[in-house]
Amino acid sequence: DSGVTQTPKHLITATGQRVTLRCSPRSGDLSVYWYQQSLDQGLQFLIQYYNGEERAKGNILERFSAQQFPDLHSELNLSSLELGDSALYFCASSFGQSQNEKLFFGSGTQLSVL
Amino acid sequence: AQSVAQPEDQVNVAEGNPLTVKCTYSVSGNPYLFWYVQYPNRGLQFLLKYITGDNLVKGSYGFEAEFNKSQTSFHLKKPSALVSDSALYFCAVFQGGSYIPTFGRGTSLIVHP
Numbered sequence: 347d348s349g350v351t352q353t354p355k356h357l358i359t360a361t362g363q364r365v366t367l368r369c370s371p372r373s374g375d376l377s378v379y380w381y382q383q384s385l386d387q388g389l390q391f392l393i394q395y396y397n398g399e400e401r402a403k404g405n406i407l408e409r410f411s412a413q414q415f416p417d418l419h420s421e422l423n424l425s426s427l428e429l430g431d432s433a434l435y436f437c438a439s440s441f442g443q444s445q446n447e448k449l450f451f452g453s454g455t456q457l458s459v460l
Numbered sequence: 461a462q463s464v465a466q467p468e469d470q471v472n473v474a475e476g477n478p479l480t481v482k483c484t485y486s487v488s489g490n491p492y493l494f495w496y497v498q499y500p501n502r503g504l505q506f507l508l509k510y511i512t513g514d515n516l517v518k519g520s521y522g523f524e525a526e527f528n529k530s531q532t533s534f535h536l537k538k539p540s541a542l543v544s545d546s547a548l549y550f551c552a553v554f555q556g557g558s559y560i561p562t563f564g565r566g567t568s569l570i571v572h573p
Contacts, residue, residue, distance in 0.1 A: 454503055
């Protein structure tokens with residue numbers, strides 16, 4: 347068990363809808379990362395927060411947004427969903443933000459857009 | 461830009477035989493290299509990392525990786541494969557100055573009994 351908790355594990359929704367994915371990092375970790383995993387794109391970095399502040403943005407669509415709350419949990423909001431948004435969404439955490447640190451991954455949220 | 465390539469989508473090996481999962485990188489500056497493993501229905505788990513020092517890095521579950529600067533490679537190895545090693549393996553790289561890892565597309569390792 348990595349100590350990173352993601353909910354829900356599975357999410358089935360329709361095109362045009364909005365969903366929220368939740369992540370609780372490991373106790374003591376300040377940094378949260380969101381990744382999207384799909385068969386055609388592999389593991390794509392979306393966004394990173396450190397101690398409540400957005401620190402890095404990757405290939406995140408404008409329809410997607412995220413935030414990290416004072417208790418350090420994070421939420422990823424996906425809106426106006428399209429079929430192509432179907433993927434496995436991972437949250438990862440680390441204590442800080444350096445190149446020495448390994449990331450601890452949650453088990454992911456499998457999103458299916460029908 | 462930083463990039464990492466895993467040239468093989470799938471590697472098949474018989475149990476007890478040595479295994480190699482390949483990774484090459486392209487970064488400016490010193491590379492910081494990691495290997496992660498993903499078992500079915502699980503998140504990625506850290507295996508090992510190379511930051512500096514000895515080119516042969518030992519990690520979890522008997523895995524090791526060899527850093528080769530001239531060939532810009534960081535191949536994952538294990539002397540004797542187990543069926544339980546069957547999983548998806550990801551190489552990741554940090555470029556100097558960036559603290560966001562870029563992951564390769566992953567290599568599916570299948571170990572046959």
